[in-house]
Amino acid sequence: MKFTYRTKDRLIRTFILGMLGVLIFAYYQIEISKYPYANYKVAVALFKKHDAELNEAVILVRAGILTDYVQYDGVISALAGLYDVVDMFKKSLEQHPNVKLATQLSKLEKMLNEEDRLITEFNRLNPILSNATHDFSVLMVDIIESATQTNIVEQFSIRDYNPEHYEFINKINELFRNVLIYTGGTQNEALYLPLIVTLLESIKNNPLKSGFPKLDLAIKYAETILDSQQKITAVFKKLLSISTITELDKLATSYGKLEAISKTKANLYRYVFYVLSVLLLTIIHFAFKRLQNVVHQLDETNQQLEQRVIQRTQDLANKNEDLNKAVIELHETQDQLIIQEKMASVGMLTTGIAHEIKNPLNFINNFSELSNSLSLEFKTLLEKEKSHISEPVYTELYELSSDIESNCKKIKEYGTRADNIVNSMLLHSKESSIQKEKTKIRPLIENAVKLAIHNYKTQNPSFDVSLKMDFDPHLTYILASPSSLSQAFVFILSNACWALDEKLKLEKLKSKTSFSPLIRITTQKKEDNIILTFFDNGIGIPEKNLTKVFEPFFTTRPTGFGNIGLGLSICYDIITKQHKGTFSVASTEGDYTEFTITLSITQQDHA
Amino acid sequence: MQLIKGLVFLLVCSLGLLVSNQPVFSSELDFRPITPIPPNPIPTEAEQKNIALGKKLFNDTRLSASKQACGTCHSFKTGGHSTSPPNTVAIPTIFNARYNFKQFWNARARTLKEAVKISLLSPDMVNFDPKRLDQLIEAGEYPRDMDFNTLVNALTAYVKTLTTPGSRFDQYLLGNVSALNENEKKGYELFKNYGCISCHQGRLVGGNIVEKLGIYKEDYFKSKPQIQPFDLGYYQVTHNPKDKFVFKVPSLRNIALRSPYLHDGGIKDLDKVVELMAISQLGHPTIPQEDVKLIVQFLYTLTGQIPKP
Numbered sequence: 045m046k047f048t049y050r051t052k053d054r055l056i057r058t059f060i061l062g063m064l065g066v067l068i069f070a071y072y073q074i075e076i077s078k079y080p081y082a083n084y085k086v087a088v089a090l091f092k093k094h095d096a097e098l099n100e101a102v103i104l105v106r107a108g109i110l111t112d113y114v115q116y117d118g119v120i121s122a123l124a125g126l127y128d129v130v131d132m133f134k135k136s137l138e139q140h141p142n143v144k145l146a147t148q149l150s151k152l153e154k155m156l157n158e159e160d161r162l163i164t165e166f167n168r169l170n171p172i173l174s175n176a177t178h179d180f181s182v183l184m185v186d187i188i189e190s191a192t193q194t195n196i197v198e199q200f201s202i203r204d205y206n207p208e209h210y211e212f213i214n215k216i217n218e219l220f221r222n223v224l225i226y227t228g229g230t231q232n233e234a235l236y237l238p239l240i241v242t243l244l245e246s247i248k249n250n251p252l253k254s255g256f257p258k259l260d261l262a263i264k265y266a267e268t269i270l271d272s273q274q275k276i277t278a279v280f281k282k283l284l285s286i287s288t289i290t291e292l293d294k295l296a297t298s299y300g301k302l303e304a305i306s307k308t309k310a311n312l313y314r315y316v317f318y319v320l321s322v323l324l325l326t327i328i329h330f331a332f333k334r335l336q337n338v339v340h341q342l343d344e345t346n347q348q349l350e351q352r353v354i355q356r357t358q359d360l361a362n363k364n365e366d367l368n369k370a371v372i373e374l375h376e377t378q379d380q381l382i383i384q385e386k387m388a389s390v391g392m393l394t395t396g397i398a399h400e401i402k403n404p405l406n407f408i409n410n411f412s413e414l415s416n417s418l419s420l421e422f423k424t425l426l427e428k429e430k431s432h433i434s435e436p437v438y439t440e441l442y443e444l445s446s447d448i449e450s451n452c453k454k455i456k457e458y459g460t461r462a463d464n465i466v467n468s469m470l471l472h473s474k475e476s477s478i479q480k481e482k483t484k485i486r487p488l489i490e491n492a493v494k495l496a497i498h499n500y501k502t503q504n505p506s507f508d509v510s511l512k513m514d515f516d517p518h519l520t521y522i523l524a525s526p527s528s529l530s531q532a533f534v535f536i537l538s539n540a541c542w543a544l545d546e547k548l549k550l551e552k553l554k555s556k557t558s559f560s561p562l563i564r565i566t567t568q569k570k571e572d573n574i575i576l577t578f579f580d581n582g583i584g585i586p587e588k589n590l591t592k593v594f595e596p597f598f599t600t601r602p603t604g605f606g607n608i609g610l611g612l613s614i615c616y617d618i619i620t621k622q623h624k625g626t627f628s629v630a631s632t633e634g635d636y637t638e639f640t641i642t643l644s645i646t647q648q649d650h651a
Numbered sequence: 652m653q654l655i656k657g658l659v660f661l662l663v664c665s666l667g668l669l670v671s672n673q674p675v676f677s678s679e680l681d682f683r684p685i686t687p688i689p690p691n692p693i694p695t696e697a698e699q700k701n702i703a704l705g706k707k708l709f710n711d712t713r714l715s716a717s718k719q720a721c722g723t724c725h726s727f728k729t730g731g732h733s734t735s736p737p738n739t740v741a742i743p744t745i746f747n748a749r750y751n752f753k754q755f756w757n758a759r760a761r762t763l764k765e766a767v768k769i770s771l772l773s774p775d776m777v778n779f780d781p782k783r784l785d786q787l788i789e790a791g792e793y794p795r796d797m798d799f800n801t802l803v804n805a806l807t808a809y810v811k812t813l814t815t816p817g818s819r820f821d822q823y824l825l826g827n828v829s830a831l832n833e834n835e836k837k838g839y840e841l842f843k844n845y846g847c848i849s850c851h852q853g854r855l856v857g858g859n860i861v862e863k864l865g866i867y868k869e870d871y872f873k874s875k876p877q878i879q880p881f882d883l884g885y886y887q888v889t890h891n892p893k894d895k896f897v898f899k900v901p902s903l904r905n906i907a908l909r910s911p912y913l914h915d916g917g918i919k920d921l922d923k924v925v926e927l928m929a930i931s932q933l934g935h936p937t938i939p940q941e942d943v944k945l946i947v948q949f950l951y952t953l954t955g956q957i958p959k960p
Contacts, residue, residue: 171849
């Protein structure tokens with residue numbers, strides 16, 4: 045049978061409660077519910093004391109030791125005491141009924157009632173006896189005294205000495221003695237009673253009796269004495285034969301047995317109590333331990349859960365981040381694609397225009413050169429023909445040819461410039477025609493730096509910049525076109541120089557001298573890629589222009605000084621199209637600009 | 652928490668120990684083998700309440716179906732008793748009743764409480780009616796918790812206070828020799844010499860044994876036209892022929908106030924009773940009138956201070 049956790053718990057609780065109940069019960073049995081007749085010994089002792097007092101008082105009364113003022117109070121109070129004790133027993137039995145004890149007690153009470161009856165009779169007979177004895181004695185002394193005196197007188201007269209009379213007096217004397225000796229009882233009766241009865245009869249029937257008027261009363265007292273002595277001795281014997289103590293001892297034994305049983309029971313309950321206490325404590329101990337374990341487990345689980353939640357949250361955050369990144373990448377890619385597409389179309393357009401312009405421009409250039417040489421020929425011819433020509437005409441012609449010559453030079457000059465532009469534009473079209481080779485990246489950059497800065501310095505001699513270059517030592521070679529890459533680097537660096545210079549000028553205007561221009565170049569190998577960064581703390585690029593910097597013909601620099609806004613656009617083409625890398629810019633206006641170039645070291649062509 | 656609860660429980664249990672059972676037994680032995688009547692002990696407050704309640708009950712005729720109170724018959728003016736109707740047993744005095752060894756003429760009640768119960772329930776006496784008690788309790792006359800038992804206890808407590816200490820004879824016994832005059836002292840001597848003292852002794856000058864009326868002569872009953880059941884005395888209790896005409900020896904305290912005398916109130920004159928006692932109880936053929944007078948004079952000294960009703 046399988047229990048659920050809850051049922052088990054309930055069972056254990058019920059068990060503990062049950063045990064507590066048994067404990068209380070046992071405790072009640074041991075300590076609170078005491079032996080109900082605990083004081084029976086006192087009562088028994090009291091009973092024995094009163095019994096002894098009663099016996100003493102009865103014997104004192106019987107033996108006539110308490111004369112003159114006979115005290116029955118001793119007998120009565122002892123008896124009352126005995127009844128009191130019985131009442132105590134009864135009372136305690138009323139509170140805690142017990143059939144056996146009640147039966148024994150009723151026996152004892154019956155015996156006590158019998159004793160009471162006998163004592164009442166004893167007490168009734170006793171004054172009769174004592175009064176009769178007293179009166180008899182007084183009378184007899186009186187009679188004998190008077191008779192003896194008469195006798196003496198008669199003896200002196202001697203005339204009629206009466207031996208019968210003398211004998212009668214003797215008989216009276218004998219009766220007096222015998223009656224007083226007589227105390228009743230079997231032996232006494234056998235010994236004296238016949239004698240006394242004979243004496244009484246002979247005195248009663250003696251005619252001399254009439255000479256003693258008080259004798260009748262004395263005989264009556266004597267009879268009373270005999271009668272009450274007999275009775276009182278019988279009662280006395282009976283009284284002494286009643287053994288209330290034997291009955292009491294039986295009762296006490298029963299009480300004792302009950303007490304012993306009660307003690308044994310209490311001891312048993314005590315053992316039960318101890319054992320259960322220990323058991324309960326043990327159970328409580330284990331329950332505590334279990335509780336502690338459970339709490340501990342709960343804590344652990346809690347911690348695990350918390351950790352899991354943290355983990356999940358972290359995971360979720362990571363995923364979210366990844367997703368965000370992906371989205372950003374997507375956006376970037378999208379932007380890149382858009383830019384690439386835009387670049388491609390713009391490039392195509394540029395290339396197209398360049399091609400179309402190239403030819404007419406060639407004509408212009410060539411014909412301007414031709415015109416120039418023609419003009420030179422014209423001059424030479426004019427020199428030869430100087431003599432033939434008048435001075436003013438000559439001067440005029442010379443001046444005209446000089447003008448033509450200078451015009452042609454101008455045409456040539458601007459034509460060349462346009463040609464340069466067109467050539468630059470045509471750079472866009474050099475897409476896959478480049479030759480890639482294993483190139484050392486470090487010297488490539490260093491040369492580009494030298495070239496760019498030197499170039500810039502020649503135009504602006506006051507410019508100075510501190511350089512920081514940080515090359516990844518693991519990175520040595522890359523597969524690339526060194527010339528085009530170098531060109532791109534120069535474009536970027538000259539832009540940086542310009543930005544730094546602009547900033548320098550601005551700072552000077554604000555008369556701040558704390559600014560020190562810095563260009564930092566790092567290379568870093570990451571997996572199969574090389575990451576190049578070009579950092580300058582120049583004027584930076586306004587945010588609105590950030591998307592436009594790679595567009596051809598976009599420039600913020602003043603036009604007309606060869607700044608046609610194609611530099612970054614060409615760089616972009618070099619890196620993205622020729623080298624299949626990425627080219628991005630990050631900048632804050634007035635603070636810094638950083639270009640980042642990522643190139644594949646192995647340069648696998650996707651095409 | 653469980654452990655603390657357990658400890659608290661054990662503590663409460665051990666407190667139970669302090670409330671242990673009081674002993675069931677107690678003993679109140681009232682035995683003083685002295686002759687004078689002792690003054691009543693001063694009651695405690697609780698006892699006083701009980702006694703006051705008993706006093707009220709003692710005189711309350713409303714409790715009886717026959718409009719009788721204890722005080723109706725046990726009049727304080729006539730020594731705690733009164734004349735009973737003819738052919739009924741004489742009403743014994745209630746004064747000093749607590750010192751009688753048993754109660755009633757035929758000694759049928761072992762204790763005073765028992766006597767009170769019998770007196771209450773007997774139709775010839777108070778004829779107690781429980782319904783009337785209930786009505787009185789309803790009317791607020793008696794406490795709500797009163798029942799027959801508490802009523803008996805209160806009455807018993809009150810009756811116990813009705814003692815008459817301080818008689819001249821008691822003063823004499825206590826050492827005041829001049830409390831009795833010469834005649835009275837002579838009377839006491841005669842009382843002793845005649846043997847009256849053999850039965851009339853102890854604190855109550857009687858009242859602690861039973862004795863047959865007519866030890867030497869049963870003339871008293873022979874002269875009665877009809878023997879009533881109550882004339883049989885102690886026989887009514889034991890049904891032993893020996894106990895016919897046996898009665899409790901009455902106390903002689905306040906005897907001067909308590910005419911008529913004997914169990915049936917048959918003799919009104921104290922002299923006559925003394926004479927009867929001398930003849931039928933002590934066997935004397937006659938008794939000189941001077942002796943009777945002296946004894947009666949002595950008996951008059953036994954009158955103590957009657958309690959206030």
